[in-house]
Amino acid sequence: MPENTPAELPTNTAIADASSGASLSSYDRARQRLIVALDFPTAESALNLADRLGEQCQWFKVGLELYIAAGPAIIEKLVSRGHSVFLDLKLYDIPNTVASAVRATASLGAGMLTVHASGGPAMLSAAREAASVLATPPELLAVTVLTSMDHEQLKATGMNCTPQEQVARLAQMGIDAGYRGFVCSPLEVAALRALTGENGVLVTPGIRPSSAEQGDQKRVATPSHALGVGASYLVVGRPITQAPDPSVAAEAILLEIAEALGFAPSY
Numbered sequence: 001m002p003e004n005t006p007a008e009l010p011t012n013t014a015i016a017d018a019s020s021g022a023s024l025s026s027y028d029r030a031r032q033r034l035i036v037a038l039d040f041p042t043a044e045s046a047l048n049l050a051d052r053l054g055e056q057c058q059w060f061k062v063g064l065e066l067y068i069a070a071g072p073a074i075i076e077k078l079v080s081r082g083h084s085v086f087l088d089l090k091l092y093d094i095p096n097t098v099a100s101a102v103r104a105t106a107s108l109g110a111g112m113l114t115v116h117a118s119g120g121p122a123m124l125s126a127a128r129e130a131a132s133v134l135a136t137p138p139e140l141l142a143v144t145v146l147t148s149m150d151h152e153q154l155k156a157t158g159m160n161c162t163p164q165e166q167v168a169r170l171a172q173m174g175i176d177a178g179y180r181g182f183v184c185s186p187l188e189v190a191a192l193r194a195l196t197g198e199n200g201v202l203v204t205p206g207i208r209p210s211s212a213e214q215g216d217q218k219r220v221a222t223p224s225h226a227l228g229v230g231a232s233y234l235v236v237g238r239p240i241t242q243a244p245d246p247s248v249a250a251e252a253i254l255l256e257i258a259e260a261l262g263f264a265p266s267y
């Protein structure tokens with residue numbers, strides 16, 4: 001299987017590890033592209049799964065549910081086990097408060113952290129500046145339009161444009177504020193990749209292996225498709241966490257990613 005040269009990336013150690021070697025096997029590179037969403041109500045259940053997948057999976061996503069239930073200690077526990085953490089808090093507040101939150105969360109060792117692009121240029125800049133002075137800054141990812149927002153929902157909030165137009169506007173705003181990382185659905189990856197170029201870090205949920213249930217995800221894609229159109233990282237939750245054997249499910253997805261990396265662009 002041909003090997004791609006991995007994307008050249010960040011100052012952040014966790015992400016730098018993920019892109020560090022043309023010498024890595026396709027399987028090892030696949031391990032660094034997969035983020036397992038730990039959507040659990042307790043630290044115990046989350047760590048139980050992380051330990052079951054510990055040999056296979058490098059990245060875990062901690063979202064609001066787990067963060068609120070388990071507290072910041074969950075991040076330290078995952079990091080102390082050698083894992084990388086995508087902290088999906090979707091920060092949105094006045095610039096000063098978001099900057100303070102970035103400083104507070106960064107000391108926990110998260111490799112990636114989300115903020116809402118719709119917080120505006122001043123908020124995005126304040127978050128970026130706060131991160132930039134940290135010893136090991138997380139890669140800040142801007143969330144554009146939530147996938148739950150369709151045209152009607154946007155209109156209700158006063159925005160008379162399509163989600164695609166709003167995604168493009170917010171992404172450009174993020175780029176102007178010095179961001180290269182975005183969270184986006186598989187349907188938006190190609191457009192965002194065109195905006196960011198090869199330096200962009202595009203994290204994509206809504207991934208389903210062809211054999212899996214869609215669940216409540218409407219805008220989904222297979223791992224191969226998402227990588228083929230330019231995704232850097234794939235977030236997978238229920239197809240792994242709710243599988244009869246999560247380790248078997250993760251393995252199938254890793255093999256699918258490894259195969260796709262043989263011909264997908266290397267971001």
Ligand code: C5P
Pocket residue numbers: 037039061063146147148183184185205206207215217235236237238239
């Ligand atoms: O279980 P599933 O694979 O659908 O999980 C996807 C994860 O990605 C969940 O944690 C979900 O909150 C998150 N997510 C998403 N769509 C977005 C942003 C985040 O599904 N636009």
